[in-house]
Amino acid sequence: MNQDPTVPMKVTSLNLAENWTEENLVRLGTIPDHLLGLIVNLPTSQVRALRESRGIARFTADYNVEHNWTPEDISLLGKMSDPAAATRIGVSHHQIVKERNRLGIPVFWEKFDVHKWLPEHDAMLGVRSDAEVAAILGLSPARVRFRRTTLGIPRQRGSGTVKGGYVAPTQEEIWTPEAMARLGTIADSLLAALLRIHPKDMRDKRESLDIPRFGLPHHMLRKWTKEEIALIGTMPDSQVAKKLGISRTQVEVRRKRMGLPRFIRTKPVREWKPEEDAMLGVLFDAEIAARLGINRLLVQQRRSKLGIPRQFPGQSKNKKKDEDRAWLPEEEAMLGVLFDSQVAHKLGILCHDVSAHRRKLGIPRLYSNKKVLPL
Numbered sequence: 001m002n003q004d005p006t007v008p009m010k011v012t013s014l015n016l017a018e019n020w021t022e023e024n025l026v027r028l029g030t031i032p033d034h035l036l037g038l039i040v041n042l043p044t045s046q047v048r049a050l051r052e053s054r055g056i057a058r059f060t061a062d063y064n065v066e067h068n069w070t071p072e073d074i075s076l077l078g079k080m081s082d083p084a085a086a087t088r089i090g091v092s093h094h095q096i097v098k099e100r101n102r103l104g105i106p107v108f109w110e111k112f113d114v115h116k117w118l119p120e121h122d123a124m125l126g127v128r129s130d131a132e133v134a135a136i137l138g139l140s141p142a143r144v145r146f147r148r149t150t151l152g153i154p155r156q157r158g159s160g161t162v163k164g165g166y167v168a169p170t171q172e173e174i175w176t177p178e179a180m181a182r183l184g185t186i187a188d189s190l191l192a193a194l195l196r197i198h199p200k201d202m203r204d205k206r207e208s209l210d211i212p213r214f215g216l217p218h219h220m221l222r223k224w225t226k227e228e229i230a231l232i233g234t235m236p237d238s239q240v241a242k243k244l245g246i247s248r249t250q251v252e253v254r255r256k257r258m259g260l261p262r263f264i265r266t267k268p269v270r271e272w273k274p275e276e277d278a279m280l281g282v283l284f285d286a287e288i289a290a291r292l293g294i295n296r297l298l299v300q301q302r303r304s305k306l307g308i309p310r311q312f313p314g315q316s317k318n319k320k321k322d323e324d325r326a327w328l329p330e331e332e333a334m335l336g337v338l339f340d341s342q343v344a345h346k347l348g349i350l351c352h353d354v355s356a357h358r359r360k361l362g363i364p365r366l367y368s369n370k371k372v373l374p375l
Contacts, residue, residue, distance in 0.1 A: 020050070029056040031090050034131055038087070044129060045193040067091050069099060078105040080138035087135040115139060117147060126153040155198060175205070184211040207257060222250060233260040270294065272302060281308040325349075327357060336363040 024040050033047040040047070051058065067073075067089075076085045082096045089096070100107070115137065124133045125148040134141045148155070174195050182191055183206045192202040206213065210224075231240050237251040244251075255262070279288050280303045289296040303310070334343050335358045344351040358365060 028054065029059055032059050032087070034135065035087055035090055037132060038135060043193070043196055044132065046196060049190060049193040067095055067099075074099075074103065076138075077103065078108050081108050081134075081140045084135055084138045084140065088138070115143070122147075122151065125151065126155065130155075180209075183209065184214055187214050222246065224254065229254075229258075232258065233263055236263050236265070270298065277302075277306065280306065281310065285310070325353070325357075332357075332361065335361065336366055339366055 020040065024036070027036055027039070028047075028051045033051065034044040037044045037047045048058075073089050076088055077096065077100045079085075080088075082093055082100070086093045086096045121133075121137060124136070125144070128136075130141045130144040130148065133139075134144045137144070174197060179191075179195060188202045188206065189199050192199040195202070203213075228244055231243065232251065232255045237248050237255065240251045241248040252262075276288075276292060279291075280299070283291075285299040285303065286296050288299045292299075331343075331347060334346070335354070338346075340354040340358065341351050344354045347354070355365070
């Protein structure tokens with residue numbers, strides 16, 4: 001299709017010619033978009049899209065321009081919230097506050113039980129925006145949002161007739177063949193404004209048909225087969241990308257669109273044999289790991305789980321502590337002559353036990369195996 005994406009589509013379900021008369025077109029940019037939307041019975045997003053497509057700047061209130069206040073305008077002051085009155089009258093919020101204070105009219109305090117909701121009021125909820133419904137009924141947007149969420153009405157457009165003669169289109173009227181053909185050819189936000197639906201509904205519809213979004217890089221546009229989709233989530237994204245010859249980012253984006261979590265490799269629990277447990281605390285953890293072909297941390301975790309202390313090779317697991325051990329004279333003769341680690345290795349005990357017994361006898365430890373000559 002060669003139509004400019006910035007120009008609204010000329011189709012029956014999207015044709016807005018009956019709303020946009022010459023008088024209403026002249027008002028673009030002269031009053032706020034939401035106020036013009038109330039006049040032409042169209043959403044604010046539709047008015048904004050048409051104004052921006054024509055290159056017209058948005059309306060900005062000039063506080064220096066004095067408004068010609070009529071009795072009807074003054075009667076609204078204090079009877080509704082200041083933003084709602086500003087929308088009704090077509091002036092800025094600042095001008096409403098200034099005129100109300102000049103006349104000594106107190107500010108309107110809204111109570112949740114003041115407004116009586118009629119069936120035609122509830123029919124506008126979810127069809128028009130909360131701000132538009134608030135301006136029509138003279139309420140704050142928070143009050144309208146509270147009513148809509150209380151009734152469980154989502155923020156999306158449904159079917160039904162609302163005040164002002166506007167009839168919300170059905171799903172069949174929205175998703176015409178030409179509207180379906182525009183999916184992915186323009187931005188979701190712009191097409192949502194033209195179809196008068198929420199951008200999230202537009203995105204959900206496009207993704208349900210597996211249509212890539214507009215502006216996606218060419219290397220991300222790929223047709224996935226059922227066999228390729230079945231691989232996603234069963235192995236790491238990098239392995240899937242290597243098998244299919246694509247980038248890992250493409251696999252990750254596709255997996256997230258499918259709502260699948262990333263693949264986490266789970267390691268099987270190792271079953272230890274009795275003869276393997278018998279080596280714990282007798283041999284070094286690193287030596288046990290080398291014999292069994294596993295990581296040293298697994299040996300350390302297994303030994304800590306069984307409560308077996310770390311011991312040197314040759315030491316018995318039931319070796320008595322230092323204070324209960326009977327030291328022979330030839331064993332004590334090595335203290336201070338050899339390093340504590342060497343004595344511990346020869347006797348097959350812990351170096352800590354050797355150091356404790358040496359300190360108990362008052363023997364200084366050996367700093368060097370070289371003899372020190374007296375002065």
